[in-house]
Amino acid sequence: MKIETLAIHAGNHSDPTTGAVVSPLILSTTFERAEDGSILEGRDIYTRASNPNRRALEEKLAALEGGSEAIAFASGQAATMSIFHSLGGNTHVILPDDIYYNTKVIIDNLYANFGLTCTAVDMTDLGAIKRAIKKNTKLIWIETPSNPSLKITDIQAVVKIAKAKNILVACDNTWATPFFTRPFEFGVDLIMHSTTKYFGGHSDILGGVVILPPAPSLGAGAAIRTFQTVGGAVPSPFDCWLLSRSLSTFAIRMPVHAQNAMRLATFLEAQPQIEKVNYPGLKSNEYHKVAKKQMCNADGVPCFGGMMSVLVKGGQKEAMELASKLKIFKHATSLGGVESLIEHRFSVEGTHSSSPENLLRISVGIENIEDLIADFIQAFQ
Numbered sequence: 001m002k003i004e005t006l007a008i009h010a011g012n013h014s015d016p017t018t019g020a021v022v023s024p025l026i027l028s029t030t031f032e033r034a035e036d037g038s039i040l041e042g043r044d045i046y047t048r049a050s051n052p053n054r055r056a057l058e059e060k061l062a063a064l065e066g067g068s069e070a071i072a073f074a075s076g077q078a079a080t081m082s083i084f085h086s087l088g089g090n091t092h093v094i095l096p097d098d099i100y101y102n103t104k105v106i107i108d109n110l111y112a113n114f115g116l117t118c119t120a121v122d123m124t125d126l127g128a129i130k131r132a133i134k135k136n137t138k139l140i141w142i143e144t145p146s147n148p149s150l151k152i153t154d155i156q157a158v159v160k161i162a163k164a165k166n167i168l169v170a171c172d173n174t175w176a177t178p179f180f181t182r183p184f185e186f187g188v189d190l191i192m193h194s195t196t197k198y199f200g201g202h203s204d205i206l207g208g209v210v211i212l213p214p215a216p217s218l219g220a221g222a223a224i225r226t227f228q229t230v231g232g233a234v235p236s237p238f239d240c241w242l243l244s245r246s247l248s249t250f251a252i253r254m255p256v257h258a259q260n261a262m263r264l265a266t267f268l269e270a271q272p273q274i275e276k277v278n279y280p281g282l283k284s285n286e287y288h289k290v291a292k293k294q295m296c297n298a299d300g301v302p303c304f305g306g307m308m309s310v311l312v313k314g315g316q317k318e319a320m321e322l323a324s325k326l327k328i329f330k331h332a333t334s335l336g337g338v339e340s341l342i343e344h345r346f347s348v349e350g351t352h353s354s355s356p357e358n359l360l361r362i363s364v365g366i367e368n369i370e371d372l373i374a375d376f377i378q379a380f381q
Ligand SMILES: *Cc1c(COP(=O)(O)O)cnc(C)c1O
Pocket: 075, 076, 077, 078, 100, 103, 143, 147, 172, 174, 175, 193, 194, 195, 196, 197, 206, 207, 208
């Protein structure tokens, strides 16, 4: 089945007792045993361990990435933590230098005490990755497109380097989503998502997921599941139900994000107030060639997602001014919702930020593109 159909039908089992076409929301935290006190086969016991809505969501998420199993979390950060946790102590991780800011904060602030160390490298420089490998390197973390500079990592090339050294590769696929990039096809071992973003799509659910590959060979899956069920970093049944609902329209939303982003990037590139547009769909973009290799829809048509960033001519002041003059684009963090957002990353990341001070990150929504362009035209005046 194709992604449009999976997004609607995977995991959505109609209810045998009521005939409801949409899975009902089951809020109960506990489930009754058989008359003789035994555990009924296939029935849940306690919602932290499993719940019908979470199971349905996990089935859908696994199907969308073509994985064998999905493990849903209360946030993307919890999903990331489960992967780092599964590695054990005295472990080294290689991360991109341009990365979702808080991924690195997890290692530096939470796992440093457990002997987890990391090296940040430019993931587009294969030599730099090779040089960063240590005896205890267990994981290479990929995020492509990267946050906020939209660097594109050649997934296949990184997997090749990692496999030769028995190192796992995890891919944060939050930005590309399986609509534009399917990392299991390139051999990665784990996929992580902040489902808060494009999967949720409406900026009203926080969530995360780790997805295991089609043929899981590693032990990490069991440790990640235990982190979820015993650690308790679980999403509520309502969030699972809501996210399943949002995913029904996922495959319809995504091409609009990408079309709008392509048009906006092309427009912005021609504006004198803009120094540079970081969008892998532009022919002028330094990562366009690699992006074309791995960013396309399921029919093989190149498309490059809904995220971009721009460098405004001038500095922080000029960038902030532009953001504040826009009316449709709201100045707020996060991304992947139906509404367009813009954000000055440097001022939110603080003094450790490596984001340029004149950078604005844009999450292009699914409004009418003429309105979005008109908003920039009035802001530039
Ligand atoms: C938002 C985000 C995260 C963190 O997810 P939360 O749901 O906010 O915990 C991780 N990676 C990327 C790329 C993100 O955009």
